[in-house]
Amino acid sequence: PQGPMEEAMEEETDLVLEDFVGSENDQLLAECFAIRREVFMIEQSVEESEEFDGLDDECVHIVAKARALDELTSVPPNSNARDRLSVVATCRLRRTEPFLKLERVAVRKNWRGKGIGNRICSHAVKLVEQNDRSLLLVVHAQIHSLEFYEKLGFITVSDVYVEAGIPHRTLIYWPQRNVTLALDKCEGSVTKHSFTAGECFDPSIIRIMRERIRLERENCYPRLLHLRFEVNELVVGSSLLRIYRECAFATQRCDFERSEKLEGFLLTLAWEKLNTGHYSQVNDAWRALYSATAACKGYRLYAQNKLTEALRACDMGLIMGGDVDGRSLSAFASHIHSLCTPPTTLIIKKRIADEPEALSNSQQIRRIDCPSLEEFFEFFARGEPVVMTGVVSQWPAFAKWSFDYFNSMIGHRTVPIEVGSSYADDGWSQSLTTVAEFMHEFIENESSRGVGYIAQHRLFDQVPELLDDVIVPDYCAFGEESLDRVDLNIWLGPAGTVSPLHTDPKSNIFCQVYGKKFLRLIPYSETVNVYPHEEGFLTNTSQVDVEHPDVSRYPLLKLAHVSDCVLSAGECLFIPHAFWHYVKSLEASISVSCWFSTPPPSN
Numbered sequence: 001p002q003g004p005m006e007e008a009m010e011e012e013t014d015l016v017l018e019d020f021v022g023s024e025n026d027q028l029l030a031e032c033f034a035i036r037r038e039v040f041m042i043e044q045s046v047e048e049s050e051e052f053d054g055l056d057d058e059c060v061h062i063v064a065k066a067r068a069l070d071e072l073t074s075v076p077p078n079s080n081a082r083d084r085l086s087v088v089a090t091c092r093l094r095r096t097e098p099f100l101k102l103e104r105v106a107v108r109k110n111w112r113g114k115g116i117g118n119r120i121c122s123h124a125v126k127l128v129e130q131n132d133r134s135l136l137l138v139v140h141a142q143i144h145s146l147e148f149y150e151k152l153g154f155i156t157v158s159d160v161y162v163e164a165g166i167p168h169r170t171l172i173y174w175p176q177r178n179v180t181l182a183l184d185k186c187e188g189s190v191t192k193h194s195f196t197a198g199e200c201f202d203p204s205i206i207r208i209m210r211e212r213i214r215l216e217r218e219n220c221y222p223r224l225l226h227l228r229f230e231v232n233e234l235v236v237g238s239s240l241l242r243i244y245r246e247c248a249f250a251t252q253r254c255d256f257e258r259s260e261k262l263e264g265f266l267l268t269l270a271w272e273k274l275n276t277g278h279y280s281q282v283n284d285a286w287r288a289l290y291s292a293t294a295a296c297k298g299y300r301l302y303a304q305n306k307l308t309e310a311l312r313a314c315d316m317g318l319i320m321g322g323d324v325d326g327r328s329l330s331a332f333a334s335h336i337h338s339l340c341t342p343p344t345t346l347i348i349k350k351r352i353a354d355e356p357e358a359l360s361n362s363q364q365i366r367r368i369d370c371p372s373l374e375e376f377f378e379f380f381a382r383g384e385p386v387v388m389t390g391v392v393s394q395w396p397a398f399a400k401w402s403f404d405y406f407n408s409m410i411g412h413r414t415v416p417i418e419v420g421s422s423y424a425d426d427g428w429s430q431s432l433t434t435v436a437e438f439m440h441e442f443i444e445n446e447s448s449r450g451v452g453y454i455a456q457h458r459l460f461d462q463v464p465e466l467l468d469d470v471i472v473p474d475y476c477a478f479g480e481e482s483l484d485r486v487d488l489n490i491w492l493g494p495a496g497t498v499s500p501l502h503t504d505p506k507s508n509i510f511c512q513v514y515g516k517k518f519l520r521l522i523p524y525s526e527t528v529n530v531y532p533h534e535e536g537f538l539t540n541t542s543q544v545d546v547e548h549p550d551v552s553r554y555p556l557l558k559l560a561h562v563s564d565c566v567l568s569a570g571e572c573l574f575i576p577h578a579f580w581h582y583v584k585s586l587e588a589s590i591s592v593s594c595w596f597s598t599p600p601p602s603n
Contacts, residue, residue: 036052247293251263403439406439411439502580
């Protein structure tokens with residue numbers, strides 16, 4: 001049985017939360033028992049034999065401690081007694097496979113209405129997510145407390161039944177989408193436990209649980225109320241987090257008039273935070289809040305059958321905030337895309353850009369076929385660029401990827417694009433558009449706006465399914481971090497896209513999947529010869545147009561050791577740490593950069 005809970009409006013109070021195994025702390029367990037006697041036996045007339053079942057030693061208990069200042073009015077102001085903590089609320093988690101039961105939730109009478117029940121139950125949910133994700137979290141809730149549990153993220157799966165003389169209903173907490181549950185592995189009857197009709201071991205209720213979970217997974221719904229755990233309360237504040245919880249709750253209850261107002265407020269606020277100062281300096285808590293709220297907006301629009309708007313809302317969350325809760329937002333976006341009308345088939349006219357002429361001081365980069373790790377390490381140790389064949393041609397992407405493939409797979413997805421001949425030019429701009437719109441304007445046709453480019457975009461984070469088509473080169477293992485930490489970005493655009501001569505802070509294996517590109521490299525040790533911009537955002541970019549250099553204005557360029565290559569589909573280029581490099585697409589191209597951390601070069 002569960003005790004009385006908070007009112008809808010909660011007061012803030014400072015708490016200390018602690019969890020422990022019953023058999024390991026007799027003193028705290030005794031304080032839990034005292035609260036349960038007050039709440040269940042005295043207030044609700046539950047029999048002692050029903051309340052104390054002999055299982056507490058094996059359970060995990062959560063307690064909330066607070067400073068009992070209201071009880072110490074007669075104590076002198078400087079007394080140490082004013083700083084003591086007393087237990088004011090408790091609950092327990094009991095393992096009974098394939099379930100974890102949240103039970104014995106009790107808050108002392110004079111501490112109710114302060115959000116304490118929410119805090120201890122939220123702590124219990126986090127413990128389960130961290131330690132026992134394969135077990136389905138369930139609660140047998142008194143019917144007057146249903147909304148309390150629903151606001152925590154629980155879903156009702158039973159009708160009313162009586163337990164300990166009190167009407168109850170069974171609720172479950174949605175498991176993460178990609179977690180295999182112990183319940184999934186059970187055939188037929190889960191257990192031979194005795195049960196009351198309507199509680200979690202009732203076979204009819206287990207069937208309902210399985211069906212509800214199956215439908216949720218098929219539709220890839222994000223766990224909106226659970227997403228509050230992704231947001232750091234210490235950064236955004238408890239008031240904003242409470243507003244988010246109300247927004248998520250209203251969304252799941254289909255109270256869309258209220259949820260739309262709340263999501264508008266939260267998105268506007270988070271957007272302002274994300275666009276104040278340099279983006280890299282923004283605390284991740286604001287990104288998480290933006291993503292979580294975007295998930296609410298996407299869910300609402302999806303429920304209203306506004307699929308393209310729902311998809312854009314999800315993509316904005318992924319672009320501005322990132323994925324959440326085990327990639328649940330990207331999975332939801334992919335599901336919505338699968339329901340949209342397929343984009344029209346592309347009609348692409350092949351266009352070819354001129355290959356830059358060799359400079360008087362340029363040489364061709366060495367080429368090697370599928371080098372062993374030992375062979376590659378020789379180039380890596382010397383800091384020498386090398387073209388490698390027979391590597392990218394083994395990727396699934398090499399056989400699958402084309403502009404038609406991307407158009408059909410992600411045509412309705414919103415992505416950032418760059419427009420202009422080079423990011424260093426005055427007319428360069430950025431905008432958001434769908435992949436299909438980008439294809440129509442810049443790949444099928446020559447746009448009046450100039451060249452368009454999906455450049456250096458973390459599309460793999462936005463559409464993780466694309467990772468199945470890519471094999472991170474083993475050569476990246478020579479970096480300072482694991483292969484899992486290799487930074488992957490996609491470059492997709494027509495012939496004629498240009499990245500001016502610039503330097504990056506990591507080593508790179510630049511992989512050409514489709515089309516051809518020309519690259520021109522200069523060692524970092526010769527930085528003085530390439531005339532980098534001296535101030536502003538372009539200090540990593542050369543002032544020199546290295547395709548048509550003005551050597552009268554930049555005479556030192558003639559002293560540089562310049563290396564050139566043309567990368568065809570299926571080939572890749574090792575670009576050592578901080579090497580200056582210029583890139584020009586000779587055909588419509590799709591490339592993947594694999595950045596990995598290595599020690600910086602010395603001059």
